[in-house]
Amino acid sequence: MAVQDGLKNRGYERKDVNERFKAVEELTGERLTELTDYTFDPSIASKNIENMIGVTQIPLGFAGPVQINGDLAQGSFIIPLATTEGALVASVSRGMSVITASGGSRVRVFEDAMTRAPILRVDGIDHSVKVIEWISKHTKEIDEVVSSTTNHGQLMDIEAFPNGRNLHLRISFRTGDAMGMNMATIASEAICRLISKETGAVTVSVSGNMCTDKKPASINLIRGRGKHVIAECRVPKDIVEKKLHSTTQAIVELNTRKNLVGSAMAGSMGFNAHAANMVAALYIATGQDPAHVVEGSLCMTTCEDVDGDLYIAVRLPAVDIGTVGGGTRLPSQQAALRMIGCLGDEKARKFGEIVAVTVLAGELSTLGAQAAGQLAEAHKQLGH
Structure with missing residues (x-):
């Protein structure tokens, strides 16, 4: 053969x-x-x-338990992480112990939409205007076309971005518990066929890179893609000192100078310590597309001194995940999803909350270790 x-x-x-x-x-x-x-x-x-x-x-370990106070993820969770990087699971576990000792993490999914962004060729500005106007006046027909391609997807919005003889459309869909990229692609192709038929605009590609899929992009950082999730925790001063061996003021200063100023100096789109580490380990364990770690790295970590306590939050605007389809069909990945109660229908938003809290724990632990000057020693002992 x-x-x-x-x-x-x-x-x-x-x-x-x-x-x-x-x-x-x-x-x-x-x-x-x-x-x-x-x-x-x-x-x-x-x-x-x-x-x-x-x-x-790939070796699979667990971090936790961690107390999560989400809209859907509520209670104590053991988190599966697949990685070959020594010290990562231990670090995340330490962050989770701090979060749990502080009463848990509050977390919420703010937006939930998968995007696909076709590129159309038009004759010029006037043609762009006509196409955009046609789209705005024929939403019912477009909805019907989308419904003909899927029983689970739902059209949310079509944004138009004209540029010369190019017309980019960024189309947003609700995709249920699937990550939804295939669903969005098939529905977008059907939308483009209708638009081309009615307006004469020529579909060049169903993906014109404004989606933006598996690439770092400011549009995802600002507008989001997949699930836009924020997790937060207020860590009492005494727990910062006892468990992180540092101070609130030191961690706040480190986060500002490292994650915010340092990232800006580098021109980075991720303002965090190592969010991609937790995203990758959790995605691989649970059968997600590992390439979507790119979007997961678009995380902003913020820290503040609130009456001596440490307030820490992570904003993840592009968490592209599913609890049905794709790699979640595989046995080991299904087992990992069962560990966190996230296998199957009506579980994807809950999973998004768990992803964000896992990132929060890793950020908290690493910032604490760096503020206390412990990072190199931890990797020397556990990862060398």
Whole structure:
């Protein structure tokens, strides 16, 4: 069997996977038996990967427990984290112990919309105006087209961004408990066909990069994409000193000079210590698309001195997650989602709250360690 059977013959019987594996061993001249130790039926992964030859395993640990006081995530949680970076789970666990000792974290999902942004070619300014006016006057027809493509998606908004003979449309959808990128793409293609038919605008691509998917972008930082979540905690002064071995004033100053001023000096779109660490570990554990760590890194961490206590918050404007479909079909990832009560329908917003609190815990712990001069020692002991 050819190694690159691709989509033509996906071949997810175990014998097909084994044949491809043997072919790869022959082509590379290497023994690769470490890739063949897995327990699930390969057919489960038929919608997740092509040319499957085995499994790459990543260590899974847990952080917590952590007290979460969300709208949907309420109570004490154990958080699954998959990583190869020593000290990360220990650091997040320390942050969670501080949050729990402080009464928990308040967290809320403020917005929830997946976006796709087609690019249309128009004849010029006047044509752009006509297309934009047509869209605003025919929302009912557009809604009907969207409904014909999905039982779960719902059109929320279409924003127009004209530029010369280019007309970008940033289309927002509610996508239920799926991350929703495929749903948004299919619905956007149907919208573009209708617009092209009625206005003469030519669809160049269903994605014109104003979505913006899997790339750092100011539009996601400002307007959000996926779930826009904020988590906060007020840590009493004595807990800061006892558990973080620092002071409120030192952590506030560090956050301002490092996360805010330092990030601005670097031209960064992420104003945080290491939010991507927690996002990546939780996404990999639970079957999310790891590329969406890019959007997860667009986090802003703020700290304030409130009557001597430390107020800390994280704003994550682009948390792209799902609790159905995609990688959540895989057995290990389903187990991780069950650990936090987030597998299946009506769970995605709850999961978004948990993501934000996990990031908050990691930020709190790392800022505390840096303010106390402990970061290098922790990595020397646990991660070297």
